């Protein structure tokens with residue numbers, strides 16, 4: 121049977137498809153067969169066309185209202201799965217995708233494999249690769265239950281590239297969000313979008329990240345200044361996000377963003393496994409840490425055993441002097 | 443309110459994790475600890491129970507060992523625990539885990555179920571959503587703030603671009619991030635009291651769940667290694683070496 125139909129879940133974010141969904145559409149094109157997108161959002165001609173350029177032949181469009189749409193979206197997709205019998209359902213490791221994928225898995229009684237960094241199709245077998253131990257080892261898992269196979273993939277595991285040709289505008293299929301009783305009663309009453317200065321964390325050529333080693337929130341100023349001088353984005357460890365020094369949108373790692381910049385500068389962060397998986401594939405890694413045993417030194421190109429409070433101000437001065 | 447907190451016992455993250463070479467499952471010593479991320483759930487649960495004169499029941503699936511991790515959570519103040527352990531559950535996938543936990547939760551009865559956003563050893567981050575679907579209730583996920591307003595629960599739900607405010611009447615499943623609350627430390631009294639709190643040990647079949655894992659690990663292999671870089675001690679001029687590298691990388 122192989123994989124005849126793959127669907128990619130697409131959350132609309134800020135009027136555009138979430139970046140991960142374009143990565144997944146790109147990957148899904150390599151499996152052959154028909155490609156569909158399940159769009160959750162207001163939708164627009166531009167957006168449908170974009171999905172078409174990335175290979176979607178059909179767009180199943182779910183339009184949310186003020187309710188938290190995750191339970192109803194899972195129910196709607198389960199219904200579509202019953203009718204169209206897709207083989208593979210792809211989601212990204214984002215808040216909404218995880219919610220829908222988890223609920224869908226339970227609703228269909230099908231397993232979901234999360235944290236995928238590679239997806240392989242070989243005849244009837246779908247194999248998913250995960251990184252464990254901070255990326256030191258790779259685990260391959262094959263689905264044994266029948267299709268559909270549900271996979272939640274880590275961002276930046278696949279490049280996002282439009283398909284060859286113009287990409288015909290996909291067929292648009294509006295789908296009702298069904299009533300799901302108590303599961304559907306939650307409502308979204310407010311939405312806070314963080315204003316970000318400078319380049320986007322996921323897209324920046326340079327990322328300067330800070331950890332608990334900075335000591336206190338006011339010491340972040342030097343990291344921000346350095347980032348400003350380099351045109352870099354500021355990243356963070358979960359430790360300082362939880363401590364409320366910076367918003368979650370800055371978090372790099374397992375449960376934050378995955379970045380692959382040209383240069384990653386790690387300042388006063390230990391390099392915990394969960395941080396490493398989010399940045400270890402950067403082209404060049406420079407680390408400053410006063411503890412020579414810090415795990416971050418195991419993955420860096422240049423490691424400086426030293427005090428961030430000494431090295432960073434000098435670096436800033438030297439860059440300013442250029 | 444009847445609060446259920448899903449907690450996991452995990453091998454101490456401070457000691458290196460090892461996989462069983464035959465089954466590829468994580469080796470689980472008898473001494474396990476409470477997953478640190480679940481301390482936030484336990485604290486949240488205790489706060490809700492305190493505000494509503496309710497109770498906190500822990501629900502956990504996995505090798506029971508000597509129950510040290512469960513006792514840590516009981517010592518914080520939870521009232522009792524249900525631990526599902528059964529050899530057929532070794533290597534259970536998330537769907538099986540969620541079936542088992544939902545079975546245990548339904549049996550207890552609940553108004554609020556609290557879980558972590560992801561566990562330290564499994565980090566699939568989908569078990570609570572699967573539980574919510576089985577229990578047919580909303581999942582308010584990635585909460586960085588939780589407010590109780592009568593029978594309404596309101597949270598700040600962390601998203602990639604900021605946060606949403608989401609609210610619902612109970613019953614509900616909530617997942618909490620680390621940082622949502624400051625977990626209390628068990629007091630000496632709490633530790634002593636935990637010794638006599640009820641821990642109900644059950645098997646999957648007693649909950650009416652048949653285990654049927656739909657996935658199989660076929661290989662574990664080392665990732666391509668990164669070549670070790672240059673490590674230097676800061677002698678006062680290390681910043682110059684950084685600048686050289688940035689020049690080499692053609693980013694300045």
Ligand SMILES: Cc1cc2nc3c(=O)[nH]c(=O)nc-3n(C[C@H](O)[C@H](O)[C@H](O)COP(=O)(O)OP(=O)(O)OC[C@H]3O[C@@H](n4cnc5c(N)ncnc54)[C@H](O)[C@@H]3O)c2cc1C
Pocket residue numbers: 330331332333334335356357358359360371372373374375376377387388389390391392393394395398408409410411414426427428429479560561562565
């Ligand atoms: C399920 C789960 C998911 C997680 N997800 C993430 C994630 O997405 N991202 C993430 O980052 N973490 C994540 N974590 C947390 C992770 O395990 C670590 O706790 C965290 O990354 C540590 O942050 P840190 O490096 O800032 O702090 P620490 O580990 O405390 O490190 C601080 C470092 O600063 C150094 N230092 C101190 N003072 C100085 C100085 N003056 N100059 C130079 N160096 C100094 C110290 O030597 C130390 O190495 C997760 C954990 C779990 C359990």
Ligand SMILES: Nc1ncnc2c1ncn2[C@@H]1O[C@H](COP(=O)(O)O)[C@@H](O)[C@H]1O
Pocket residue numbers: 448449450451479480483501502503504536539543556557558559560561564565566567568569570
């Ligand atoms: N075996 C388990 N026993 C109890 N709770 C669990 C178990 N597995 C997952 N959970 C809960 O679900 C959350 C997310 O786990 P996971 O989906 O494994 O990342 C955890 O923080 C726990 O609260």
